[in-house]
Amino acid sequence: MLAYVIRRVFQSIFVLLMVGLVAFSMFRFVGDPVENLLGQERTQADIERVRDQLGLNDPFPVQYVKFLGNALQGNLGVSYRQGRPVSEIIAERAPATLELAGVSALFAVVFGVGLGVFTAIRRDGFMANLIMTTSLIGVSLPTFLIGILLIYVFAVELGWLPSFGRGETVKIGGWSTGFLTESGLKAIILPAITLGLYQMTLIMRLVRSEMLEVLRTDYIKFARARGLSTRAINFGHALKNTLVPVITVTGLQIGSIIAFAIITETVFQWPGVGLLFINAIQFVDIPVMAAYLMLISVMFVLINLIVDLLYFVIDPRLSADASARGH
């Protein structure tokens, strides 16, 4: 088990290094930051001076190693545009994105698993069919369109919820939270649904098909033959077996919730790291872009690691295999 964890951590570090390299080399082609930094009345000397200051004249591998070295010390560089440390800017913006991602992930998992189980158990029921048909819309509509539709219905027509922003926030330590004010809670509903809807329908359809599969197995039939209650069979025996494959996909989906937050944050002008990234692209703010990509990949890798470890908790067969190999 421990050997497995260590192996996984090393793999994760390797993945992060690769992502850093790819991201870093890509940014060499997105444009020259110096163009944006200096105004119209720049001279060749100015340009040279700034390039030197930013280390842009160093060879590429040197730039990359410098970036990594600094990143390990928590120094992600200075934003070209804002002139402030990137780590500071990201720390300011991260709570907004993490809260949004957390609420949409919760929404996606709770409703996805719940509706998936419901539609599997009531396979031919009217409600189940209705939900399945509606879910097709969730899968096929693009995120920004769902966002705009929700804004139109709930903000413009009904006027129940705000159409943009985060509402009032409260600072607790370095973390600004929108959960403690009414306007903050109201503001998170629409973006969270927009961001989580696709994941929710995906999880729901997956849970449904896995559950139908499990309900056909011999051990479920045997559980019935033993006279166990329907409740014990559906939720005790079937659901637990359904969860093993569902956890993988859910983990990946949570990763992509954080990554896809860019679109939702743009639609709702949500002041998170996604919006920061979009603005950074406009100004070729390479340190911000690189830091953002690294941050996202760290989250992806972490979530995958957690998912792998969760298997051990759920499926006893895995730990038996691992310990057998250990002997």
Place this chain on the structure above:
Amino acid sequence: MSTPLLSVRDLVIKFPTRHGPLTAVDGVSFDLAAGEVLGVVGESGAGKSLTGSAIIGLLDPPGHIASGEIYLKGERIDNLRPEEMRAIRGRRIGMVFQDPLTSLNPLYTIADQLIETIRTHLRLSEREARKRAIQLLDDVGIPAASRRIDDYPHQFSGGMRQRVVIALALAAGPELVIADEPTTALDVSVQAQIIDVLKEQCTQHGASVILITHDMGVIAETADRVAVMYSGRIAEIGPVREIIQNAKHPYTSGLMGSIPTLAQEEDRLVQIPGSMPRLSDIPPGCPFNPRCDKVFDKCRVHRPSLIPVENREVACWLYEDTEARGAAT
């Protein structure tokens, strides 16, 4: 004669299809006395397993009981509400399935599954249920039961798992155990052990057994009576010894002829020509008539019902009262 433990009357099981309903089991009737072991043999598709599933109320939809009645100790059980039937399953009728590798939930320990079953049916505390569970495992021959009870199914071999399945089927002390091909998925070397355990445990718990199999050898060793099924009907039913030594129905004698014996001198086994008809294509009259070497006109038109012959019943026109047959021809 007192009321039989189980009584099946004219059971008909149908499957709706696009081309109209298929009749998979057609008019099966038999009785089972308390403590008796009834073997059910037949080829695949003869309706053996469906009959078993129907008795315990677990027919897979869209299959359903189209007509007929099933009585457990004189009380009708085929038309109970799902919740009432659930209370009978496990408590009064237990079932053992074919494949022990897939019968147990892989994510729960043996203890979890046994205790859950026991406590569903019997008012016992967690500790009492655990004690009973260990006793059950011990009875079916699991070594070091008190230690192994906390293992997961994948830590047991196939034979051991089938013992666990038997323990589970007997957990709440049922009056009837339906064993559907309990040894088919096992190694030949463990088959005999499992059959022994099954029979011994059922006798000890006073449970009757319906043993569904296509292995005549298993039936010969275990059962008191045997029902031979063909095309969803019972061809012949009676005491095992008599049927093995002197089969009356041409299908049964063909079946017996196809069992190899050590004493046999011939190189080739007797084979029944042809194969069992498809459900959509059962011939009129006796379903066995196209393959039967003793077929006559009546067999092709009228379907024989079970006719009492000595102390068994045979569905064959050969055994119709000789005078009546003479009058008809």
